[in-house]
Amino acid sequence: MSKILIIGATSTIAEHCARIWATQGHEFFLVGRNPERLDCIVSDLSLRGATKVGKLVIDLCDFNSHQAMLDAAERGLGGLDTVLIAHGTLSDQKACEQSVALTLREIETNGLSVIALLTLVANRLEAQRKGTIAVISSVAGDRGRSSNYVYGSAKAMVTAYTSGLRQRLQKSGVSVVTLKPGFIDTRMTEGFSKGFLWVKPADAAAIITRSIDGGFSEEIYVPYFWFFIMLCIKLIPENLFKRIKL
Amino acid sequence: MIVSGWGRYPKIDSNVSRPHTRKEISKLLAIGQTIARGSGRAYGDSAINPINTMEMRWFDQFAGFDPAAGVLTVNAGVQLREITKVFVPRGWWLPVTPGTSFATVGGSIASDVHGKNHHLVGTFGEHVKEIEIMLGNGEIVTASASQYADLFYSTCGGMGLTGVILSAKIQLAPVKSGLVKQKTIKASNLEELFELFEENADVPYSVAWVDCLAPERELGRSVLLLGDHAKKGGVQIDSRQRFKIPIDAPGFLLNRWSIKAFNSLYYSKAKQGDEKLVGLFDYFYPLDKIDNWNRMYGHSGFIQYQFVIPKQNGADNMRKLLGRIAYLGEGSFLAVIKLFGGENDNLLSFPFSGYTLALDFKVSQKTIDLLNVLDELVIDMGGRIYLTKDARMTSNTFRRTYPRWETFESVRQKYGAIGKFSSAQSVRLGLL
Numbered sequence: 001m002s003k004i005l006i007i008g009a010t011s012t013i014a015e016h017c018a019r020i021w022a023t024q025g026h027e028f029f030l031v032g033r034n035p036e037r038l039d040c041i042v043s044d045l046s047l048r049g050a051t052k053v054g055k056l057v058i059d060l061c062d063f064n065s066h067q068a069m070l071d072a073a074e075r076g077l078g079g080l081d082t083v084l085i086a087h088g089t090l091s092d093q094k095a096c097e098q099s100v101a102l103t104l105r106e107i108e109t110n111g112l113s114v115i116a117l118l119t120l121v122a123n124r125l126e127a128q129r130k131g132t133i134a135v136i137s138s139v140a141g142d143r144g145r146s147s148n149y150v151y152g153s154a155k156a157m158v159t160a161y162t163s164g165l166r167q168r169l170q171k172s173g174v175s176v177v178t179l180k181p182g183f184i185d186t187r188m189t190e191g192f193s194k195g196f197l198w199v200k201p202a203d204a205a206a207i208i209t210r211s212i213d214g215g216f217s218e219e220i221y222v223p224y225f226w227f228f229i230m231l232c233i234k235l236i237p238e239n240l241f242k243r244i245k246l
Numbered sequence: 247m248i249v250s251g252w253g254r255y256p257k258i259d260s261n262v263s264r265p266h267t268r269k270e271i272s273k274l275l276a277i278g279q280t281i282a283r284g285s286g287r288a289y290g291d292s293a294i295n296p297i298n299t300m301e302m303r304w305f306d307q308f309a310g311f312d313p314a315a316g317v318l319t320v321n322a323g324v325q326l327r328e329i330t331k332v333f334v335p336r337g338w339w340l341p342v343t344p345g346t347s348f349a350t351v352g353g354s355i356a357s358d359v360h361g362k363n364h365h366l367v368g369t370f371g372e373h374v375k376e377i378e379i380m381l382g383n384g385e386i387v388t389a390s391a392s393q394y395a396d397l398f399y400s401t402c403g404g405m406g407l408t409g410v411i412l413s414a415k416i417q418l419a420p421v422k423s424g425l426v427k428q429k430t431i432k433a434s435n436l437e438e439l440f441e442l443f444e445e446n447a448d449v450p451y452s453v454a455w456v457d458c459l460a461p462e463r464e465l466g467r468s469v470l471l472l473g474d475h476a477k478k479g480g481v482q483i484d485s486r487q488r489f490k491i492p493i494d495a496p497g498f499l500l501n502r503w504s505i506k507a508f509n510s511l512y513y514s515k516a517k518q519g520d521e522k523l524v525g526l527f528d529y530f531y532p533l534d535k536i537d538n539w540n541r542m543y544g545h546s547g548f549i550q551y552q553f554v555i556p557k558q559n560g561a562d563n564m565r566k567l568l569g570r571i572a573y574l575g576e577g578s579f580l581a582v583i584k585l586f587g588g589e590n591d592n593l594l595s596f597p598f599s600g601y602t603l604a605l606d607f608k609v610s611q612k613t614i615d616l617l618n619v620l621d622e623l624v625i626d627m628g629g630r631i632y633l634t635k636d637a638r639m640t641s642n643t644f645r646r647t648y649p650r651w652e653t654f655e656s657v658r659q660k661y662g663a664i665g666k667f668s669s670a671q672s673v674r675l676g677l678l
Binding site for chain 2: 012023034036037040041043044047048187190193
């Protein structure tokens with residue numbers, strides 16, 4: 001039985017991961033911002049088979065609250081085996097271009113708050129010499145594109161940071177899983193019209209939980225075919241890339 | 247965004263909002279009119295409001311379960327397949343299920359759906375103990391047979407027109423196995439089939455597939471599929487989707503010859519008296535294995551037409567209706583007949599004691615003309631058409647066949663639903 005801390009537990013992907021884990025009887029501590037939705041998820045996971053579900057409502061952009069939140073989670077669960085960091089917002093690129101404040105806020109939510117959490121979580125797991133840190137990054141972080149480079153650059157920060165962290169924690173036996181979802185039909189992507197590349201959150205969650213439970217300490221595209229799509233996008237020479245609309 | 251029902255006809259431009267919290271729902275209600283939508287499995291335009299359609303997909307959590315009594319509390323957006331996957335392994339299942347597991351609890355209540363066991367246990371709504379409803383003014387009330395009873399009987403089968411269904415308490419039924427014992431019996435005409443239905447009235451599940459394009463002398467040849475839950479075999483279930491139709495099939499793929507060939511083949515392949523054990527999903531939801539099977543009918547979409555006619559002169563009347571369909575050369579892969587049990591107290595509920603037939607038609611002017619003719623015949627026979635599948639019935643037809651509609655409107659008036667909840671369908675049917 002694992003002790004799982006989920007940060008950003010009301011995100012659709014995180015909720016579906018938790019549903020899969022709940023049927024396996026694990027223990028949870030959920031952290032999120034919306035109390036009504038968090039309560040709904042707590043009862044849902046208990047009914048699906050979770051043996052214990054704790055929760056805490058906080059705003060993750062309040063960095064000073066992180067240490068106390070981790071203390072509460074560790075105390076509530078009696079230890080930490082897996083930490084999934086899943087919170088985020090999809091930035092309005094056009095609005096960000098006109099506002100320094102908004103741009104910085106998006107970078108803070110999607111990039112800095114994750115780095116702040118990772119710094120603390122990494123030290124805790126490194127000290128206990130076991131556990132898994134899983135972070136939802138994005139394919140958008142692989143290369144900046146005009147349609148969403150603010151969000152993309154925050155995610156690029158997360159991807160680069162976790163890559164380094166993975167190397168550092170390798171020798172302590174702590175896994176760091178960087179998950180890079182493509183198009184997933186979640187609350188965050190509601191405004192998009194959905195084509196054939198889109199997958200359901202439950203299917204994405206199946207891939208994510210399999211990667212985490214399998215003990216991989218790697219970068220994982222969700223679903224896997226995004227590896228090839230992003231490979232092609234990364235291979236386009238900058239001189240050509242700057243002329244195309246993506 | 248362009249929205250349509252499962253039949254992909256009609257297609258309507260609507261703003262779609264997906265609230266995350268109850269507060270967000272009440273905010274949407276304060277702005278103007280709307281209709282709640284579940285998985286979009288109603289076939290026509292009943293879950294579309296041209297101004298604002300409210301999808302309940304994020305309200306998809308279980309809220310409580312009493313393992314001694316088998317009473318489950320769920321939010322409205324939970325799909326029936328989730329209940330099946332989580333509760334069959336614990337020995338409990340839905341007392342009533344429609345032919346798709348993707349339907350939500352809210353949608354199943356609003357449509358007062360029926361299943362293959364209607365003749366014994368009635369509709370979905372008859373197993374709902376309580377419904378939490380948000381009224382047009384944002385107030386939340388709990389309706390049941392004993393409190394707000396008028397609201398309760400209007401909401402079960404009320405097509406979402408009384409308020410937003412937030413959650414419900416459902417009485418589940420005990421089940422011992424994830425397998426179903428299926429028995430196949432062939433009938434060569436309608437009289438034979440209807441006799442078989444009566445003879446097997448104590449079998450929990452029964453439904454017949456009928457060849458609607460059979461030559462005249464064989465009209466009504468059919469395959470009756472009887473089912474009952476197995477007593478053992480384990481409670482594991484397999485709900486995987488195995489096939490996918492990624493794009494619209496070309497419109498010409500389904501024509502009278504291809505459908506005729508399919509139906510003949512299906513009839514001749516069925517083995518008389520064949521008995522076997524099949525998985526629960528295979529028995530109840532065969533089409534759910536094919537993702538987007540609605541694309542089979544091409545870009546223009548299809549209409550599913552389902553009516554019920556009284557038992558009296560049932561075989562003659564059914565023959566008359568099937569004859570009319572065959573005469574015009576329209577037909578469908580899926581024409582199913584079932585014996586219904588009695589009518590319930592829900593004001594707009596569809597089933598009553600008699601025989602129901604459901605079939606699909608590719609949308610065309612010819613189809614619409616045929617259905618208008620069938621409507622008149624069904625009305626004359628004392629029948630009615632299922633609102634959940636309807637996309638084109640007139641308000642005149644509706645009022646003649648759902649006589650309790652005036653009471654329904656007065657209940658809506660009483661609870662402030664008029665002007666708040668409406669769908670493209672309700673406008674067409676003349677509900678305010």
